[in-house]
Amino acid sequence: MIRVHDLTKRYGRFTAVDAVSFEARPGVVTGFLGPNGAGKSTAMRMLCALTPPTSGTATILDRRYRDLPNPASLVGTLLDASAQHAGRSGREVLTLAATAVGRPHSRVGELLELVGLTDRESRRRVRHYSLGMRQRLGIAQALMGDPQVLILDEPANGLDPQGIHWMRELLRGFADDGRTVLLSSHLLHEVEQIADDLVLIGRGRILAKGPQSELLAGTGVSVTSLDPPRLAAALIRAGLTVRPPEGADPRTLVVQATAEQVGRVALEAQVVLTDLRPSQGVGLEQLFLELTADASRATDRSEVAA
Amino acid sequence: MTSTLPTHGVQGIQGIPAAESGDRRPVGRPGITFSRLLVLEARKLVDTRSGRWLLISIGLITATALALVVWFGDPAADTWFAPLLEVAALVQMVLFPVLGILAMTAEFSQRTGLVTFTVEPRRMRVVLAKLAVAGAWAVVGLLVAVGLAAIAHLLAVGIRDVPWNWHLDAGQLGGLALAQVLGVAQGLGFGLLLTSPALAIVSYFLVPELWSVLGGLIPRLERVIPWVDLTRPAEVLTNGAMTGTDWAHLATGSGVWVALPLLAGTWLLVRREIA
The missing domain is CATH 3.30.70.100 (Alpha-Beta Plaits)
Structure with missing residues (x-):
């Protein structure tokens, strides 16, 4: 369970995240959707105590992130797949993750297998990994502590179609198990296929949220x-x-x-x-385009309405 | 709201057994234990290619310096055990701070901080763990230096007909250890404050030098300089001839060049955004 209430982040006069409130429920995949620069990553970093919010609160499992005991064992995070030490091997990255959450090193092999990295690949340094391999490594890292909640920022980036299918199955299973998944994306088709609930964000503000079926019915x-x-x-x-x-x-x-x-x-x-x-043909893409177009031309819209 | 879904914990995802599923209310104190942080940070210093090579280079450069002294040094004084150890330690004191700098700056330049500070959101504890681990490495480095100096002295005795001289003042050994630890702590402080490895390394080597030069140029600073200089008291510390004034200079110099960057850097770290 993730609860975000009135979360705001300002950088000087620029408001990156503007009074955002939403919930991500257990048993459900929540898609956090918006164009680049909409504030998704900033909001996710605020969830994980990496970015101090200007105001508002965010709790995971009813606690602030910084108050969670052994947080990485409760909340699996993948905030940027490229953010790995280039000179460390993939296997070593996972060994560190296992140490951090207090899991035996034998789990490293299990997770490598789960995310489809071969033994040989795991011994190479991350410098030589493709973005897709980094995503797989990052997902393995996030799953290391067998968490209750997953927070993934653009996890489908750089994955090939099989990889995306694999991730979809993985997250589906995770949610079906009664756990919480929050993933962000600007890849509309991916989110449309995987997310049950949607939170649409543009220019730092929430534009629409709710079960996907309801949001689509409105179109x-x-x-x-x-x-x-x-x-x-x-x-x-x-x-x-x-x-x-x-x-x-x-x-x-x-x-x-x-x-x-x-x-x-x-x-x-x-x-x-x-x-x-x-309407089936309209789909999320249309909704997404309409909503984000409105957000970028808010004044035009009010004129039309008047 | 708590989960209304059944909690069937045995299956887990994709065949990986799950401990439990559904929301449980987390119990326990925030973060992870300090001992686990120590293990993590100790491992992170040596598990990257740059970290490993830095340590190997320190060993090789120390050995090379000793070999040169054994070969070319004055057999009457230079090749006794204590002077050899001093050479080894001085070489290390130049290089070990770089280990401290890289340990800290990698969190920003390699962006591993994104993981480090989600694993332990109480960032100050990460700094403390890095200090402890880098300090421990500095002491290990000194022990290696003792070993290499001993081998060098044996070689000198064997090759160059140098008399046995194993005398080592306990105070000097303590001084070497303290200087070594202060060096890595200063490196960590510079890394923490400046966050860029290149900037931190250059500043670490240049700024104290420039400060001394400035002191030489401006006569009015002459009386202030010794109190805000760490280079000279650290030198005296390594040859074990500390006077009361030297200790006072060491204390104030460390305050300016070690404690201040560490405190300011930590203050910034706990407030900054990790992105």
Whole structure:
């Protein structure tokens, strides 16, 4: 369980993280999503007592990070896969991690196997690792203490498709086991596939949060009918936003409205509907782009609203 | 809110047995034990290529210096045990502070601090552990120096017909150890304060020198300099001829060049952002 309340970080006049509040629940993968520079990493470092917050609180397992006993055994962190001593071998990095959390060195071999680093690779110095190998090493390091909570900053960066699939399975299993996962990403497709809950952040502020299914439901419905032009005209007359379908069936429209609103308009216009459902095609990417575009053009938006 | 999910702890992830699962309320005191920090920091000094080579170089350079003295030194005085040990220790006193500097700056330049300070968020304890470990290494270095000096003296006796002379003043040995420890502590302090390895190493070697030069140029500083200089009292310390004034100079000099950087650096460290 991670609880963040009103967390703020200012650097001079620049506000990197602006009154952020959210929770990451056990048993759930929470995706922390936002464009580069949105404040994800700063927020994560504040969670782990690496960056002192300007104001606000963050607790993990009901305690501040700095008050946790043997914190690395409770909270596995991977905040930057590149942040390893270039002259240390991967195996040695894990041996240090095992010592730090008080685990036998035999666990090093288990974790190397788990993250798919060979014995030979593990003896090479980190200087010669690709980013993908560093990510695997970092994940092994985070898992060393068999933690209750995982905090991973951009863990999918540099992983190949198989690697990403592997990580997805790993985190899924971790969450299914009743533990908490918070991962950040700007790779929307990855988060869409793995996260149950989403926290969207842009310019330091939370733009949206909640279960992925709910967030996606808010983006509209797709409606298929026997007379799309007439339905579209009726929907527009009713003041609703209608988008043409993206590539798929030309008889399907995407409408910024609830299923009920669309159903009523169709009833009035006497158009036969053959399908009405939450829009699949819009997806998180659209939501993400819309929300972050709003964040970067907040003034434009208020003008439009006025 | 606590977990509403069943806690089935046996399975764990991907075949790795999990101790328990679901949220438990953590019990115990914050952080990790100091003894574990000592083990970690001791290991970190020697488990990188740069760390290993620095130690090997210190050994090799010490041995080379001794070999030169045995070969070219004055057989009547230079090649007795005590003077040989002094040579070995002086060489080490130049190099060991670099070990202290790198031990500290790697946390920033190699960014290992991101892990170090999540493992132990009480950053001051990390500094204390590094001080203890680097100090211990300095003493180990001195013991190696004693061994090498002994071998050198045996060689001198064998090759150059030097008389046996194993006399060593206990006070001098203590002085050498103290000077060595002060040196690594100063290195750690500079590393902590400046965080960049290059900047810290250059400053460590240059700033005290420049300070002495400045003292020579400005007559008014002449009376102040001895009290804020560590180079000279450390030299006297190594040849074991400390007077009361020398001890006083050593105390104030260490305050300025060792304690001050350490305290200021620690003050900065506990407040700074680790990124």
